[in-house]
Amino acid sequence: MNYKFSDDLRAIREILGLTQTEMASKLGVQQATLSRNESGATSASDKLLEKVYSFAFAQNIKLGRLKEMLWLEDLKAGHKLLFHGAKSIIDGDISVAKSRTNNDFGSGFYCGESYSQAISFVSGFDKSSVYFLDFDTEHLRFRKYDVDRDWMLTIAYYRGRLDEYKNHPLVETLIQKSRDCDYIIAPIADNRMFQIINSFIDGEITDEQCKHCLAATNLGNQYVFITEKACQNLKILERCYIPVNERTYYKEIRNEDSKLGADKVKLARRQYRGKGQYIDELLN
DSSP states (O other), X not given: OOBOHHHHHHHHHHHHXXXXXXXXXXXXXXXXXXXXXXXXXXXXXXXXXXXXXXXXXXXXXXXXXXXXXXXXXXXXXXXXXXXXXXXXXOOSSOOGGGSOSSSTTSSSEEEESSHHHHHHTTTTSTTOEEEEEEEEOTTOOEEEOOSSHHHHHHHHHHTTOOGGGTTSHXXXXXXXXXXXXXXXXEXXXXXXXXXXXXXXXXXXXXXXXXXXXXXXXXOOEEEEEOSHHHHTTEEEXXXXXXXXHHHHHHHHHHHHHHHHHHHHHHHHHHHTTTOSOOHHHHXX
């Protein structure tokens, strides 16, 4: 799916109250170039895309957030607006078969609940973009996780850290439950959070310490579509371009949040020291 560049170009001009000639002057391009792109007579070059979207963001026009608000207003009952941060273009239909197996919940199509959440996970990649998706929730089975022991162990299993305990009845039951549904709603576990789970698996902290450390690094929920039936209920609404200055903005926000989260983790480890069970006590 291409970007809705002609619509976006008109929207940016209208928000700023600029004519084509005035905006062309600010961008350093010909008025005819903007005219052809607004009419859809030509496809925008990568250079023009970056010029226009970075200019808009520099003028404090957060186009992605504005679109999020508008799409939310148009949602039908029983539908959910979701977001997928992509490092490259989605080619063809959405499918479970195209995903990696070592994600939080194994193979699946992963989405976030907000534009800012989705963009934060791809802000470090050139040519990344955010897809807006309409999810029809009807006639599908789902499993919801909280930040608890079951969630921690399930993620550890799919990320390849529970091989030693994979035949334990508790682990087998958890994995069976994780696949007995069409989609999953669960807290996001980024690499920083997985390091905390690693500390639990390695016997350095208890399950209580781990749980509270992870709760301190709250990144919101993710939706994981694990069956083709669930993927068929996803409809791509549009793809949003992310200019360099917007990627930098969200990268800095995430770095600040990471620092705050790291400090909370230190406090949680101290406060819950000695409480709960270690991994060998739990699975032996």
